[in-house]
Amino acid sequence: xxxxxxxxxxxxxxxxxxxxxxxxxxxxxxxxxxxxxxxxxxxxxxxxxxxxxxxxxxxxxxxxxxxxxxxxxxxxxxxxxxxxxxxxxxxxxxxxxxxxxxxxxxxxxxxxxxxxxxxxxxxxxxxxxxxxxxxxxxxxxxxxxxxxxxxxxxxxxxxxxxxxxxxxxxxxxxxxxxxxxxxxxxxxxxxxxxxxxxxxxxxxxxxxxxxxxxxxxxxxxxxxxxxxxxxxxxxxxxxxxxxxxxxxxxxxxxxxxxxxxxxxxxxxxxxx
Amino acid sequence: xxxxxxxxxxxxxxxxxxxxxxxxxxxxxxxxxxxxxxxxxxxxxxxxxxxxxxxxxxxxxxxxxxxxxxxxxxxxxxxxxxxxxxxxxxxxxxxxxxxxxxxxxxxxxxxxxxxxxxxxxxxxxxxxxxxxxxxxxxxxxxxxxxxxxxxxxxxxxxxxxxxxxxxxxxxxxxxxxxxxxxxxxxxxxxxxxxxxxxxxxxxxxxxxxxxxxxxxxxxxxxxxxxxxxxxxxxxxxxxxxxxxxxxxxxxxxxxxxxxxxxxxxxxxxxxxxxxxxxxxxxxxxxxxxxxxxxxxxxxxxxxxxxxxxxxxxxxx
Ligand SMILES: [Mg+2]
Numbered sequence: 001x002x003x004x005x006x007x008x009x010x011x012x013x014x015x016x017x018x019x020x021x022x023x024x025x026x027x028x029x030x031x032x033x034x035x036x037x038x039x040x041x042x043x044x045x046x047x048x049x050x051x052x053x054x055x056x057x058x059x060x061x062x063x064x065x066x067x068x069x070x071x072x073x074x075x076x077x078x079x080x081x082x083x084x085x086x087x088x089x090x091x092x093x094x095x096x097x098x099x100x101x102x103x104x105x106x107x108x109x110x111x112x113x114x115x116x117x118x119x120x121x122x123x124x125x126x127x128x129x130x131x132x133x134x135x136x137x138x139x140x141x142x143x144x145x146x147x148x149x150x151x152x153x154x155x156x157x158x159x160x161x162x163x164x165x166x167x168x169x170x171x172x173x174x175x176x177x178x179x180x181x182x183x184x185x186x187x188x189x190x191x192x193x194x195x196x197x198x199x200x201x202x203x204x205x206x207x208x209x210x211x212x213x214x215x216x217x218x219x220x221x222x223x224x225x226x227x228x229x230x231x232x233x234x235x236x237x238x239x240x241x242x243x244x245x246x247x248x249x250x251x252x253x254x255x256x257x258x259x260x261x262x263x264x265x266x267x268x269x270x271x272x
Numbered sequence: 273x274x275x276x277x278x279x280x281x282x283x284x285x286x287x288x289x290x291x292x293x294x295x296x297x298x299x300x301x302x303x304x305x306x307x308x309x310x311x312x313x314x315x316x317x318x319x320x321x322x323x324x325x326x327x328x329x330x331x332x333x334x335x336x337x338x339x340x341x342x343x344x345x346x347x348x349x350x351x352x353x354x355x356x357x358x359x360x361x362x363x364x365x366x367x368x369x370x371x372x373x374x375x376x377x378x379x380x381x382x383x384x385x386x387x388x389x390x391x392x393x394x395x396x397x398x399x400x401x402x403x404x405x406x407x408x409x410x411x412x413x414x415x416x417x418x419x420x421x422x423x424x425x426x427x428x429x430x431x432x433x434x435x436x437x438x439x440x441x442x443x444x445x446x447x448x449x450x451x452x453x454x455x456x457x458x459x460x461x462x463x464x465x466x467x468x469x470x471x472x473x474x475x476x477x478x479x480x481x482x483x484x485x486x487x488x489x490x491x492x493x494x495x496x497x498x499x500x501x502x503x504x505x506x507x508x509x510x511x512x513x514x515x516x517x518x519x520x521x522x523x524x525x526x527x528x529x530x531x532x533x534x535x536x537x538x539x540x541x542x543x544x545x546x547x548x549x550x551x552x553x554x555x556x557x558x559x560x561x562x563x564x565x566x567x568x569x570x571x572x573x574x575x576x577x578x579x580x581x582x583x584x585x586x587x588x
Binding site for chain 1: 327330332339348364
């Protein structure tokens, strides 16, 4: 029996290290990384077939973080999984660091599958990887994390169309549906609803979950794994989740805490 | 000297080269963008249906899908008209292909104004400029059908990272030998000379050879250099040519800004400045017409090369 509370504790640790590394960096994006901490915890400590010591293991599942600005939660998850020493998290966004502001393959940080940061590329890359797996007759999967604002990029829908065309049952997309983006609410900046109907119309299976509820995320992945066509999980999250005073506030998309705030935020995470 | 073995479209070279390298290397994949036969990918699709993937009219997707395949140890080729292959998906090429530094091979068809009657929308005249500014990108611009075949094969065998291969639609002289040595990054001296060097690429190489013949009658001994690799460019050969002949004329079926002429000027201005002229599209859009009519109208012929040489070698 899976102990959800262990994963919940892990998610807290990941959030704390996200805050610490961003405070240290002095710039970056806090909101999405906190909002995605539960999903990353489930991915790296439950769902993904991966081996931290063998980052080029051929049969590994691939995780594509299409929203590259959520790099901190990826880096922290990789460090906690054992891909590199957590001390290196302190180098985030600094000169010469393998932890670039947005993930960059050429710095050879173990566990980073591709460069990302220009929105609208990730799902296409995931499609290319999923097709390659089918050519190679391997049975692993590709997971792709998209932002909800990112869905305004037309190229995402080109990719969605092609995934359904090739019936990629080894592809799982996760939409970080926090309903906000830099300029404000997605409904005001450029409405993306009705999201479920859009994905269904493009030939995908659609699941929804509370993206900040570990048990609910696990349930969705368990269902997604059995699907015979590409599946998207619309994960309802809160930007800044875990720190009540910033939860849901789009102004924390591209902000980082100072030392005092960081301390306060970490206390809030420990005490919930 | 070189003789024309028969007019052939350079895209035929791509078509044959792609099949040849795919027969040798099982990792070579082909991605179609709806115009597969028009861009010379039809033969590959027919011979290797299990390695051909149609993506329709969606260049941004195709470029990043190719990146995903290349990240999975494949060597994907995607090909469409050069205008779309380089501009519609420029961001995907920059980030997902070039910054990732993965072996995606891009076939840029319908290069130059000789595309003809389709008009300016379909005439790739800025592609060299855009592709050569991207770090990690190799840019090939072979001079005839035979060389395009060799270049297509070389894009896999000699280039580990991203590569753009430029080729055209109209039939032009096919004159190089199938066994002519092709080294990515090395220019070819096709004719030696001492008075001026004509440095050309693509279809303009034949025009340069024709110009050299004409100049001989005027007692000007012109050297002709084929730059089939725009990036990395053969800096040494260009400096050597400047030292030897003291005057340079470049010729390309591409805008005068950002193409071969610019690349040569970047080198000469820094390392060995000599008088120079650039023959190319004069910073304007093309139009409909027959290939030869357009080449004439926009100054892309042997005659224009000769005029520019005379300008330099016999100044007023
Ligand atoms: Mg959002």
